[in-house]
Every structure is written in structure tokens, then in C-alpha cells.
Amino acid sequence: MAVNASNGSFSAQSRLYRLDGEGAMSSLQVEGWVAREGLSELGEMRVVALADNAALDLNDMVSRPATLWTTRADGSETGRSGVVRAAEMLGGNAGMARYRVTLAPWLWLATQRRDNRIYENQPVLEIVRHVLDGYEGYTYKVSAEVEHHLADLPARSYTTQYRETDYAFLSRLLAESGLGWTTVEDEAAPARHAVLIFADSRSLAEDAESAGAGVRFQRAHATESRDGVQALARRRRRGVERVTVLAWHESGKHAISGQALAGPANASGDDGAGLEWFEPLGHGSLLNQAHAQFQATLLMEAVQASAETFLGRGNVRTFRSGTRFTLQDMSPLGPAGESGFEPVFALDRLEHAGVNNLPGQADASMAAKLGALDDFLCFEDDEACEATDDNVRDHDDALIGVGRPEAAVLARAHEVGYANRFRAVRCDRPWRALPAGARGARLVGAPSAVGVHTAIVTNAEGATEASGEDEIYRNARGDVRVRFHWQADGDGLAKSRWARVAQRQAGAGMGMSFVPRIGQEVLVRFLDEDIDQPLVVGALYNGRGEGGIPSTPGGKSGEAMNTEVFAAATDGKPSAQANLASGNAPAWHGAAGGDEQHRNAAALSGFKSKEFGGDGYNQIVFDDSDGQLRMQIKSTQSASELNLGHLIHQSGNYRGNVRGVGAELRTDAFGALRGGGGVLLTTYTAGASEPAGDAAAPLALAGQADLMAQSFDGVVGAHQGVRLAAARGTTAAGASRLDGERAPLAAMTHAVSGTVAGDAVGGAAGDASAKHTEVVDGKVPHLTDPLVLMAGRAGLTQAAGRNVQVTAGELVHWSSGQDHNLAVIGSLRVHTGQALGIVAGVQKGGAESGLDLIAGTGEVDVISQHDVLTMQAQQDLRMVSANAGIEYASPKRIRIANAAGASIVIEGGNITVTAPGRIDVKTGNKQFAGPTQMPYPFPQFTVCKSCVLDAQESVQSITDKA
Structure with missing residues (x-):
């Protein structure tokens, strides 16, 4: 390739630099270049080139791989490859054009893709592979020591990539695991280079210039046969003595901590003694004790790696981040007598500057036509650098690769064709990335x-x-x-x-x-x-229910909603409960408050569950409708529910018709009401501030029943009748099973009048057990025994469709203030194990009759099957038959007597008449007949005597003889 200048020509042959690329890039001649790179950092290389065509297709350059070849001092070439990230046409004049192409490692593509992914129970290396495998056609390698480094690291329970680029996600994963990455040349790779993931910087490849004799510490001059380092500064920072990490282990419910101590090489004397880096991490950040120790060690290694660094300048054209080199003749930088120090370094961060050896006339011509080259030898975040001399300053570390190369580096590049500035670390310590952006919960910053x-x-x-x-x-x-x-x-x-x-x-x-x-x-x-x-x-809730209020977006009329679905609801059938969109709509809402709709102005709140795989539910409903407050606890199982307040029908969101006011407890299945300390059922009201056990009215009625029974018991005793056990006692005189010191009615009255301590359950239980009835401050009404007390202010009705059974283990006592009626359509049977006493007329003796036994049809039979049948009256005893006779029959003796001593006795076939005075026999005709025998048939009970005795003994119902 040749670029024609105005006064000559020059070619890429025998030049210090050449750009190897396809398409439009093949027409470019390198004029100069700058680059920056670092361990686990995305570097960039910007090449300024010339062409005699101002219309080269920039799009054809972008995304293509390219290699910048540099000629070494021995004539061999070394390459730096990348993918073209950007291409620019900087200007043109007189048939010449200046271009700039920016190359980056292919991993730069990971900064252009953002994703949201969750990995579960996967090792960190598998996650890294999964992300990198998504970039087809690009190569990555994993160093051999990585597997061993991660061998004891447990799989990550969860790893989330959230709204972050693949590059940011990979960077923090690698940093958290103590891994780093760099780029290496790879001719077989499609992008001509590969990303190398490593765990130990001591295993990095050696720089080509250093291989063998090492890199010389020398001046930069044309007479030098080899490249070398011209300036080097050793910098040491005071570090911490120990690192401690701490996190909470959720499943183990305990804290996990790990601690790492500084090695002798990082000892900082008395000034640094006791300094600690304490890093509290978030929940679940540490998986176990080994993981905690692993993280503490990584953090300490990062501290040690950054505590001692070497800053330098040189012209070694093969220098690149991720390689190591040995420096000759650097003893002046080591303290006298320092043992164990070897001048082997790992290159961390570098900036490069190169100027091609174009003919001088061409160089001057290009500057005149297209501007000075240095104006374009800058990085994307261009900032001016202050240093202009050869001295290495302390803050140079942070400025490497920022804005544009240092002025001194650019000046040296113009002199000798190439110069660099670098930061290196000792190679006898592992390099770790120092965590940046940590925020407490994570050691390495995450979104x-x-x-x-x-x-x-x-x-x-x-x-x-x-x-x-x-x-x-x-x-x-x-x-x-x-x-x-x-x-x-x-x-x-x-x-x-x-x-x-x-x-x-x-x-x-x-x-x-x-x-x-x-x-x-x-x-x-x-x-x-x-x-x-x-x-x-x-x-x-994320569904869309049926019907509703039309929307009015921006005040405009929205789509009309179907409100007819609400009118279909009845007391037993809900309506408009479906979802028009996938999701879950609320059980109750306020979108149908009209009287012709659901009558629910968003008044219902509470809790509603649902049957697994069915339509049943349980719910607690609070109805805050004004003037109609209501609460419901309901289960659709057997329609069991408790309703309080304003009782209505409710079907889903529909508030139905009124059912009453008060309280309702109902179920279609079995129901039970149990109170271990007693149950009070009463229609006598008590104020809201009164104690729950207030039973003043039932207590008064119980006392009246006791007084009535004692009064009748005395009268019955005077008439020699069967005494009342309810007043006299059952188990003994004045005793009962309920209370050993009181008869049954008195014992019950005493139990109803109990009081207990109102401030503590233990004290209340003690008072009830002791049968306390004192009315004093701090005591509240309470039954002393587990009674069921029922009291109806207007009455008490017990009705059954079939049978009513009243059973007591000790006593049944019925009493009424006025009348007591027994009305039986069939038969009335009264069976007693001992005596049956009927006493009448004891309070109203002047009445026409005291005791009436009347049979409307049939006969009145009064029979004693065992022992004596006695009928007596204080005054007259009259037995009258309106239509037939009166018969007395006894297998042994019949005796009719009065208190004066007169009697008639029939016994043994004889009739004996006795009187204290004279006996007058008055008759119209006297006739004495001889003796005769007249048998009298006695009626038989349907139950035999032995059955009666057996039933009485076993306390069971009597069995019919048949």
C-alpha cells in the first residue's frame, strides 16, 4: 500500500508500524497511535492513519478484527490485536485524509449488552462460561490454575444479573472470586486475540523482551541495541495488619467470620500495628466458614498487592498488561539488606504512545494540511495531563491511561518512535483486584x-x-x-x-x-x-373484574362498561366475579354500589382464603356500611358461620337482604358449645361495662327456687309425705355432689353467686376452687363450678321434633312460681326407684279439691305392685265414680280408718269393724249369708320385677318384658 504525498511517496514497508486489517482498513498507513490497558480492565488502542482516499467506508471498518504490528529492535514484529470499535474521518486536504480507528478487546462487546438473569446452585466458573459462550465467534481461555483456585469454593446458591451489562456482571463475579483477566494474541482466533482468565498473576506469560536476559534498566537512545526501562519508582503504602469479614448465615442462624493477617512482606512497623479492615457483609454473602476465610484472604491479597507498586517509563515495545518481566540493575530501589526480593514484576496498567517513522517531509506536510498529530493522540475521555518532564510522581499511578498519554511519553515517542508509562506489582505476590464500589452488603459493588x-x-x-x-x-x-x-x-x-x-x-x-x-x-x-x-x-391484585365504572382518561369518555352483570346477583348466588384478564381480581370491591347492583360502596374488608383445587373458602368480613355494621366469620364447609351485628345475606361482593339484628352461630353439621369453667346463657341484658360473668337475675331466680323448695319440704314433712331431696340433701343431710356442705339447690345458688379475682388467671382459678362469694373490690362475678346456667327473661322454650330427654346423675328439680303443666297426648309414665310422693293443697286448703285424678274415658287404676299403698287426707277423702263402681283389691289386707280410731279391715276372709264408741248398722234388710270365695284378677305391669331391679341396679332404661 502506498500513500502519495504532495512532494513524494512513502510505503508501509520498512516502517515502524503497520495496520493489518480487511476491507477499507487495508488502505490506511499508520501515522501514530496511543493505547491504554490494565489487568481486568477494558483497554483501547487508537490508531491515527493516513489515506489518499477521503471517502473510505467507515461502516466497513467497524466490527472487523485488526492488528497493529510493531517492528522490534531486532527486526521481528509483535502484534496488538483488537476489534474495531469506532472509525472516524478526522479531516482531509489536497487529496489526503486522516482517519482514526479505535480497537478494543472483543470483551468490549459485553458492555453493549444488558441482561437480567438468575443462576441457581452453579459454580462461578460455570456462570462465567455461560455468559462468554453467548458471544459466538470470540475466544476465551481459562488458565490451568483457576480450577485449583476455585476447588474449595462452594457453588453459589443464587447469582443475579440485574440491569447490568454482561461486562459489569462478569467483572464483579471475577473480582469476588479472586480471578483476573487479560488479553493474549491468538492467530487462530477469529478476532486474532483471546481473553485469558487467570487466578495467579505469578503464572502469567513472560514478556518477549524479558525472556532470557531480562529487561535492561538503561537510557533511551538510538545507540542502544535493545529496548529498556528508563525510569522506575518504588512506592509503598501503609497497609492494614488484618482483614476481617463478617456476615449472617440465614439457615444456620449464626454469624460467619473470616480473618486474614498480613504477611511479613507487608509489615508496616509500629505505625501500622493494629490497623484492621473490618468488612460487615450482607445476609447470605458468605456460604460457610471456608468461604469467609477465602474472602478475607482475597481482600488481604488485594491490599498487599496495592500496598507496594512500581511506576516506570520505558520504550519496551513488547510490554503489555498481563505479562511479567525481570528488570536488570535495579538494586538502588531495594533497601539495603532486604532479603527475598527479586526484581520480577507483573505489568498491571500501561499507556503506550507510538509515532511512525514517516519521511520528514511527509510528516511536516501532514501537519500543515491536516493539523498536528498530537491533537488526535488522545483517549476517549480526553483530559490534559500536567507532567512534562521525566520525573515519576506519586499521583502518576492514578493518571496512567487517563485522558491522553503523559506529555513526556508523547515527546519521547516523537524522539524514538515509541514510549510507555506503566504500573507493575511484585510478582512474588498474587495480584488481586481491590474491591471498588463496595456498599456493605457486597464486597464488590453490584446493582x-x-x-x-x-x-x-x-x-x-x-x-x-x-x-x-x-x-x-x-x-x-x-x-x-x-x-x-x-x-x-x-x-x-x-x-x-x-x-x-x-x-x-x-x-x-x-x-x-x-x-x-x-x-x-x-x-x-x-x-x-x-x-x-x-x-x-x-x-x-392484578386482574380485571367484570363490569365496573367506565374509565375517563384525560377527562375523555372511556369505553362503556357492562353493569348488567351486577343485577344478576341474589341472596344465594353471586355475580360479576369473573376475570376479564389473566390475573387475580379482589373478592370485594366498590365498583357496584348502586341499589340495583351489589349495594356495596367499598364497605367490605377482611380476609378470604380458598380451598385447594376447589371453590370453597373461609373468610372474615368486616362490613362498615353506615348504620349496618356487621362482622362475619364463615366457612363454606357445612355452611358454618358466625354473624354479628346487622345480619344480611352475602354472596361474594353482593350485600343481600336483611336477616335480622344481633348474633347468629350456625352450621349444617355437628355443633358444640363447651365451657370448662361453666356456661352462662341468658337473655337478661348487662351493660357493656359490666363483667362478663354478671348473672344477678339468674342468681335471684335460683335463690327463689331454693326458698320455695325449703318451704314445700317443711309442709310435706308435716303431712308425712316424701321429703324434697333438692332442699334436704342427696348424698347426706344438707349435702350434695356439687357441694358437700349444701343441699343441691343451695349448692347451685352458691355456685352462681361466686366471685373471683379479676386481675390474674391463677388467682381467679383459686377463688373458684375455694367457692368464694365475697363481693369486694377487685372481684368479678364468676361461677364457682362448671354449671350450665340458662335464664330467659321472658321465657325459656325447649322443643324437639322427636324426643326431649332430661337426665341427671343426682337430682332433677322442677319448680315454677305459679303453674306447672304436663300435657301428654300418649301415655305418662312415672317410675321411681324408691317412693312417689304427691302432695297437693298445702297452701290453699280451702279450695274445692286438692288433688284430682280424673280419667275422661276408661279407668283410674292406682296399684302398688310391691309393699303398701297408702292414701290419706287431712280432712275428707272422697272417691266418686260418676257412672260405675269403685273397687279396692289387695291380696292381703284393706284398711279404711280415720284419726278418731274407727276402721274397717278386710283381711284373711274376715271383715272387722272397729270404733271407739257405738257402731250403728243401718239397712233396710238384714241378711247374713254363709262364706264364699270370689277371686279378683290383678293387672300385670309390662315389666317384670326382676327387670325393674336389674335396671335400677345398672341405672339403665327399663326393658319391656316382651
């Missing part, structure tokens, strides 16, 4: 997950729809798997990930439990804003 995100709950396979009854998928800790909306799909990527679920309250065996179900959209935050630590904090 912050600010604010809240949304995600969909999934099953194990990542499906967002439940299958049958399997609506929940969770682990033992209660975590659920979620899929973020920004999450990418692909081979090797997780379709979902585990996320902790926050509860409103949580404790040992206590708290609330919210389990998001598959398909629900949840709200997610991140601990320490760490993208790898998601935390579900709530759930969201």
Missing part, C-alpha cells in the same frame, strides 16, 4: 435493587399456574419460589428462585402465616438492597 419489585409465585418447574390441588409450593422455612417480570429465560438459567416471606408477626411457635399461592403476584423487597436477597412483603 442496587432500590424500591420494591413484583413477581409471580411459581411451582418447582417455574409454572405460574397451579395444577389441581397443588396450589402451594414452599420449603420447610416457608419460602416460596417466585419469577420476576424482568427475568430472562434460557438454557442454564433458573426459571424461578426461592424468596423468603415476611410475616406481620413471627416468633417461636407464634405469629401470623401468609403463604403466597402459585400464580399470585407478590411484592418483593431486597435485604440491604442486595439483588440476591429477595423478601416477599405482600401480595397484589
Whole structure:
């Protein structure tokens, strides 16, 4: 290739530099170039070139691989390859044009792609390979020592790339793992170079100039036969003595820490003693103790690598980042007597400047026509550099590769054709990238997950729809798997990930439990804003229900909504509960508040669950409709529910017709009401401020029943009747099973009048056990025994469709203040194991009759099958038959007597009449007949005597003899 100048010609042959590229780049002649590079940094090389064609196709240059060949002192060539990132036409004049092409490692392409990916349970090297394999046609290599370096590092439970470029993602992964990368020439690679990932900088390749005898420490002069280093400064910084990292291990519920101490080579004397780098990391950042120690060691190695650096200038044309070299004759830089120091260095950061050896006339001509070359020998972030002499300053470290090459470097490049400035580290220590951008939760800066995100709950396979009854998928800790909306799909990527679920309250065996179900959209935050630590904090509705209010975007009339679907609701049938879009719509809403719709002005709130794989549900509803406050606890299982307040029908979002006011407890299945310390059922009201156990009215009624029973018991005793056990006692005189010191009714009255301590459960239980009834401050009403106390202010009705059974293990006592009626359509049977006492007329003796036994049809039979049947009255005893006779029959004796001593006795076939005075027999006709026998048939009970005795003994119902 030849470029024609105005007064001559020159070619690429025998030039110091030449650019090897395809297409339009083949027409370019190198005029000058600059480059910057560093370990684990994206470098760039900008080549300024000339051409005799001002219309070269720039698009044809971009994305092509190219190599800048440099002629060494021995005549051989060394190349620097890259991919053309940018191409510019800087200007043209008189048939000449100046171009600039910018080359970068192919890894620069990773800065142009941004992704959102989640990796689960994968080693870091597999993640790196997965990302780099996505760049087809580009080559990367992994150094042999990397596998050994990562051997003890556990697989990463989760690694998330979130809104960051592939390059940023790879950079932090490599830094967290103590890995670095550089570029190496590779003629077989499509891009002519490869990215090399390494773990130990001591294993880097040796620089070509250094191979063998090393690099000379010499002046830069045309008479020198070899390239060398002209200036070198050794810089040491005071470092820390130890590094400590600390993080919380979630599953183990304990802190994990690791510590690394500085080696002797980094000893900083008394001034540095005790200095510590303490790095508290976020939740789950350290997987185990070995991982903590690994991170602490990496951090200490990074500190040691940056604590001692070497800054230099030279003209070694083969120098490039990621190589090592041995420097000759550098003893003046080492302290006297320093042992173990070898002048072997690893090149970290460099900036290069090169000026081609064009003919002098051409050089001057180009400057006149197209401007000075130095104006274009700059980097993309062009800034002026201050240094203009050969001295190496302390701040030069930070300026290497910034803006444009140092003025002294450019000046030396014009003199000898090439110059560089570099930073190197000792090769007897591993190079590690010093963490930058760390923010507490992560050792290496990662994208912050600010604010809240949304995600969909999934099953194990990542499906967002439940299958049958399997609506929940969770682990033992209660975590659920979620899929973020920004999450990418692909081979090797997780379709979902585990996320902790926050509860409103949580404790040992206590708290609330919210389990998001598959398909629900949840709200997610991140601990320490760490993208790898998601935390579900709530759930969201994301559906679109039927009907509703028309939207008015910007005040304009929106699409009319169908409101007729609301009118179809009835007390037993909901309507407008479907979703018009995929997602989940709320159970209750305020979009149908009209009387002809759902009558619900967003008044319903509460909680509603759903049956696995079915339509059943449980719910707690709070209805805040004005003047119609209501609460409902409901399960569709057997229609079991508790309704309080304004009772209405409710079907879904529909508020139906009124059902009443008050409270309702109902179920279609079995129901039970149990109170271990007693149950009070009463219609006597008590103020809202009164104690729960207030039973003043039932207590008064119980006391009246006791007084009535004692009064009747005394009267019955006077008439020699069967005494009342309820007043006298059952187990003993004045005792009962309920209370050994009181008869049953008195014991019950005492139990109802109990009071207990109102400030502590233990004290209340003690007072109830001791049967306290004192009314003092601090005591509240409470049953002393587990009674069921029912009291109806207006009445108490017990009704059964079939049977009513009243059973007591000790006593049944019925009493009424006025009348007591037993009305039986069939038969009335009264069976007693001991005695049956009927006493009447004891309070109203002057009434026409005390006890009436009347049979409307049939006979009145009063029979004693065993022992004596006695009928007695204080005054008259009358037995009258309106239509038939009265018969007395006894197998042994019949005796009719009065209190004065007169009697008639029939016994043993004889009739004996006895009187204290005279006996008058008055008759119209006297006739004495002889003896005769007249058998009398006795009626038989349907139960035999032995059956009665056996049933009485076993306390069972009597069995029919048949």
C-alpha cells in the first residue's frame, strides 16, 4: 500500500508500524497511535492513519478484527490485536485524509449488552462460561490454575444479573472470586486475540523482551541495541495488619467470620500495628466458614498487592498488561539488606504512545494540511495531563491511561518512535483486584435493587399456574419460589428462585402465616438492597373484574362498561366475579354500589382464603356500611358461620337482604358449645361495662327456687309425705355432689353467686376452687363450678321434633312460681326407684279439691305392685265414680280408718269393724249369708320385677318384658 504525498511517496514497508486489517482498513498507513490497558480492565488502542482516499467506508471498518504490528529492535514484529470499535474521518486536504480507528478487546462487546438473569446452585466458573459462550465467534481461555483456585469454593446458591451489562456482571463475579483477566494474541482466533482468565498473576506469560536476559534498566537512545526501562519508582503504602469479614448465615442462624493477617512482606512497623479492615457483609454473602476465610484472604491479597507498586517509563515495545518481566540493575530501589526480593514484576496498567517513522517531509506536510498529530493522540475521555518532564510522581499511578498519554511519553515517542508509562506489582505476590464500589452488603459493588419489585409465585418447574390441588409450593422455612417480570429465560438459567416471606408477626411457635399461592403476584423487597436477597412483603391484585365504572382518561369518555352483570346477583348466588384478564381480581370491591347492583360502596374488608383445587373458602368480613355494621366469620364447609351485628345475606361482593339484628352461630353439621369453667346463657341484658360473668337475675331466680323448695319440704314433712331431696340433701343431710356442705339447690345458688379475682388467671382459678362469694373490690362475678346456667327473661322454650330427654346423675328439680303443666297426648309414665310422693293443697286448703285424678274415658287404676299403698287426707277423702263402681283389691289386707280410731279391715276372709264408741248398722234388710270365695284378677305391669331391679341396679332404661 502506498500513500502519495504532495512532494513524494512513502510505503508501509520498512516502517515502524503497520495496520493489518480487511476491507477499507487495508488502505490506511499508520501515522501514530496511543493505547491504554490494565489487568481486568477494558483497554483501547487508537490508531491515527493516513489515506489518499477521503471517502473510505467507515461502516466497513467497524466490527472487523485488526492488528497493529510493531517492528522490534531486532527486526521481528509483535502484534496488538483488537476489534474495531469506532472509525472516524478526522479531516482531509489536497487529496489526503486522516482517519482514526479505535480497537478494543472483543470483551468490549459485553458492555453493549444488558441482561437480567438468575443462576441457581452453579459454580462461578460455570456462570462465567455461560455468559462468554453467548458471544459466538470470540475466544476465551481459562488458565490451568483457576480450577485449583476455585476447588474449595462452594457453588453459589443464587447469582443475579440485574440491569447490568454482561461486562459489569462478569467483572464483579471475577473480582469476588479472586480471578483476573487479560488479553493474549491468538492467530487462530477469529478476532486474532483471546481473553485469558487467570487466578495467579505469578503464572502469567513472560514478556518477549524479558525472556532470557531480562529487561535492561538503561537510557533511551538510538545507540542502544535493545529496548529498556528508563525510569522506575518504588512506592509503598501503609497497609492494614488484618482483614476481617463478617456476615449472617440465614439457615444456620449464626454469624460467619473470616480473618486474614498480613504477611511479613507487608509489615508496616509500629505505625501500622493494629490497623484492621473490618468488612460487615450482607445476609447470605458468605456460604460457610471456608468461604469467609477465602474472602478475607482475597481482600488481604488485594491490599498487599496495592500496598507496594512500581511506576516506570520505558520504550519496551513488547510490554503489555498481563505479562511479567525481570528488570536488570535495579538494586538502588531495594533497601539495603532486604532479603527475598527479586526484581520480577507483573505489568498491571500501561499507556503506550507510538509515532511512525514517516519521511520528514511527509510528516511536516501532514501537519500543515491536516493539523498536528498530537491533537488526535488522545483517549476517549480526553483530559490534559500536567507532567512534562521525566520525573515519576506519586499521583502518576492514578493518571496512567487517563485522558491522553503523559506529555513526556508523547515527546519521547516523537524522539524514538515509541514510549510507555506503566504500573507493575511484585510478582512474588498474587495480584488481586481491590474491591471498588463496595456498599456493605457486597464486597464488590453490584446493582442496587432500590424500591420494591413484583413477581409471580411459581411451582418447582417455574409454572405460574397451579395444577389441581397443588396450589402451594414452599420449603420447610416457608419460602416460596417466585419469577420476576424482568427475568430472562434460557438454557442454564433458573426459571424461578426461592424468596423468603415476611410475616406481620413471627416468633417461636407464634405469629401470623401468609403463604403466597402459585400464580399470585407478590411484592418483593431486597435485604440491604442486595439483588440476591429477595423478601416477599405482600401480595397484589392484578386482574380485571367484570363490569365496573367506565374509565375517563384525560377527562375523555372511556369505553362503556357492562353493569348488567351486577343485577344478576341474589341472596344465594353471586355475580360479576369473573376475570376479564389473566390475573387475580379482589373478592370485594366498590365498583357496584348502586341499589340495583351489589349495594356495596367499598364497605367490605377482611380476609378470604380458598380451598385447594376447589371453590370453597373461609373468610372474615368486616362490613362498615353506615348504620349496618356487621362482622362475619364463615366457612363454606357445612355452611358454618358466625354473624354479628346487622345480619344480611352475602354472596361474594353482593350485600343481600336483611336477616335480622344481633348474633347468629350456625352450621349444617355437628355443633358444640363447651365451657370448662361453666356456661352462662341468658337473655337478661348487662351493660357493656359490666363483667362478663354478671348473672344477678339468674342468681335471684335460683335463690327463689331454693326458698320455695325449703318451704314445700317443711309442709310435706308435716303431712308425712316424701321429703324434697333438692332442699334436704342427696348424698347426706344438707349435702350434695356439687357441694358437700349444701343441699343441691343451695349448692347451685352458691355456685352462681361466686366471685373471683379479676386481675390474674391463677388467682381467679383459686377463688373458684375455694367457692368464694365475697363481693369486694377487685372481684368479678364468676361461677364457682362448671354449671350450665340458662335464664330467659321472658321465657325459656325447649322443643324437639322427636324426643326431649332430661337426665341427671343426682337430682332433677322442677319448680315454677305459679303453674306447672304436663300435657301428654300418649301415655305418662312415672317410675321411681324408691317412693312417689304427691302432695297437693298445702297452701290453699280451702279450695274445692286438692288433688284430682280424673280419667275422661276408661279407668283410674292406682296399684302398688310391691309393699303398701297408702292414701290419706287431712280432712275428707272422697272417691266418686260418676257412672260405675269403685273397687279396692289387695291380696292381703284393706284398711279404711280415720284419726278418731274407727276402721274397717278386710283381711284373711274376715271383715272387722272397729270404733271407739257405738257402731250403728243401718239397712233396710238384714241378711247374713254363709262364706264364699270370689277371686279378683290383678293387672300385670309390662315389666317384670326382676327387670325393674336389674335396671335400677345398672341405672339403665327399663326393658319391656316382651
